[in-house]
Amino acid sequence: MTDISDEAPRVDPSTEIERRAIGWIAPFSQALHLERARDWVVRLDPDASLELRLAAVTHDIERMFPGGPVFNRATGRWDDPDYLYAHGRRSAEVVGVWVHENSDAADGLARAELRRLITLHEFGGLEGADLLQAADSLSFLETLQDVVRSWVITGECGIGQARAKHQYMVDRIRVPEASRLAVPLLKAAMASLDDLESVEPDDAIASGLAGTSRRTS
Secondary structure (H helix, E strand, O other): OOOHHHOOOOOOOOOHHHHHHHHHHOOOOOHHHHHHHHHHHHHHOOOOOHHHHHHHHHOOHHHHOOOOOOOOOOOOOOOOHHHHHHHHHHHHHHHHHHHHHOHHHOOOOOHHHHHHHHHOOOOOOOOOHHHHHHHHHHHHHHHOHHHHHHHHHOOOOOHHHHHHHHHHHHHOOOOHHHHHHHHHHHHHHHHOOHHHOOOOHHHHHHHHHHHHHHHHO
16 A cells, blocks of 8 residues: 555646746647646655756647657667657757747756756756656556556557556656655556456557546446
């Protein structure tokens, strides 16, 4: 059983720019993942900077817009630097434009630092970048289990590759506390794929639909 102190409580936005960002990302299919990444950042560092909180809630936003980098989930390496860098850099550019359009709410925001953090969110790094990467991993395991299931169900990748994605999201964490918090999340994420083992694609589709029904009922 997970200790309640290990959970990431919801954190209400404390600035106008964060409130606007949450509204901006709302149409994105993975908006919950972004919001929870921000919650996990604050769970790991209650004094997280505005730049770090804003980076967390926008780090994947380029995927909401067509024309971004493409990744082959069936055969690609989850740590492919070319794809990951292009993804992070494009999100940083998109957010930079959005911040410029909302500059009336961006007083005191270090825009270069925001872009740095978003660009590094897949890799980690100094001065908060490791925290952002860890929060991204924790939120991924918590909120995107059904997305990873859908990759298997639709044939985008095999179940071994799907499991490898979950494991990779834990293995890349360099923040000790986040590694500890990831243990039960990884267990749950792996278990979410158990009913898709050793089934043909057509059966996987049926199983996936039934599984979705069970999880949302």
